Amino acid sequence: MTPELQALANLDRVIHEPARLMIMTVLYAVTEADFLYLQRECGLTQGNLSSHLAKLEEANYVVINKTFKGKYPLTICSLTKIGRQAFDDYVRKMRVVSSHSGSNGHR
Amino acid sequence: MLETFQAAADAKRRSGKYWEIDGIPQASQGLSLILVGQLIRFTDWGDAKLHAGSLLGLAPLVGISLWILFILREQRFLEWVKARVTYPRTGYVQSPTSPKRDDPESPLNPEWTPAKRKIAMTFVAFAFALISLFYLAAAHPALTYLFFASIGLLPCIFGGSRELHRSRREWIVDGGLAIAWITGWFLGQQGSRPVYALNFVGFWLLVAGAIQLIRYLFTNPIPRAKQ
Numbered sequence: 001m002t003p004e005l006q007a008l009a010n011l012d013r014v015i016h017e018p019a020r021l022m023i024m025t026v027l028y029a030v031t032e033a034d035f036l037y038l039q040r041e042c043g044l045t046q047g048n049l050s051s052h053l054a055k056l057e058e059a060n061y062v063v064i065n066k067t068f069k070g071k072y073p074l075t076i077c078s079l080t081k082i083g084r085q086a087f088d089d090y091v092r093k094m095r096v097v098s099s100h101s102g103s104n105g106h107r
Numbered sequence: 108m109l110e111t112f113q114a115a116a117d118a119k120r121r122s123g124k125y126w127e128i129d130g131i132p133q134a135s136q137g138l139s140l141i142l143v144g145q146l147i148r149f150t151d152w153g154d155a156k157l158h159a160g161s162l163l164g165l166a167p168l169v170g171i172s173l174w175i176l177f178i179l180r181e182q183r184f185l186e187w188v189k190a191r192v193t194y195p196r197t198g199y200v201q202s203p204t205s206p207k208r209d210d211p212e213s214p215l216n217p218e219w220t221p222a223k224r225k226i227a228m229t230f231v232a233f234a235f236a237l238i239s240l241f242y243l244a245a246a247h248p249a250l251t252y253l254f255f256a257s258i259g260l261l262p263c264i265f266g267g268s269r270e271l272h273r274s275r276r277e278w279i280v281d282g283g284l285a286i287a288w289i290t291g292w293f294l295g296q297q298g299s300r301p302v303y304a305l306n307f308v309g310f311w312l313l314v315a316g317a318i319q320l321i322r323y324l325f326t327n328p329i330p331r332a333k334q
Contacts, residue, residue: 029115033199036198
């Protein structure tokens, strides 16, 4: 097995799932976001987003804080330091695989 | 894999612009410019001799100080409004480039750029207005005013745009700002040009913000289901 293929095998499965990858990508780009914003950005249903956030929280990649803004409840999500590092690591591995695929990621 | 990087960049850009998605900050900026324009008008700032030697001469300084205080505290007011209008509809996001939520010390925070940018933009506009008013009146008025008003407006336009990814609406608003400024400048009399210019620009921002807010409210009803 080549190291590049080995990198694929070692990809973080928590992040690699498409819905969670979307969530991680959005949270990586912002400081924090609430549930509704994530739902709209990722196009997920409430139940779907809840379950994926729970998995990311379980992996200690995301921290979820429930707070109030006036009368409006905010469920604020943000990446933890571990989550940010995991996403960086995931992207780095994918970049290595992409660069060795011959296309360099370009179409 | 480039799609992931692009998606992250897009998400960052969208979150950066999200603060202005509802038009409320723009309308607030417009209101503050109208207020400062009226302040100058009522204190006759253009007529420097009117209050010479009188305590009333300090009125503009006090007024401007109060206005700057308003700008620095505007963030909290906007958060209060957005918590009732925006967050229940389209959610909340804190971008690395947007003002921090509920941070009373935010004006002192180096990341709190919007307030600084607004102050800088306004002072640049003021400086050009005053320079034109007091020092260039003797020169050929029309061309001089047009030239300096346009140059004075450039930092406002470019300072206001965080990135080059700008929508058609943003260009329309900025173009309208330039037209409003120049129109106000030319419609005003010698001593009231800054007042007219500020009022026109403020009114344009207020209208643009209000239109954006109405569109936002129509296209984003409050979701029925609670999370």
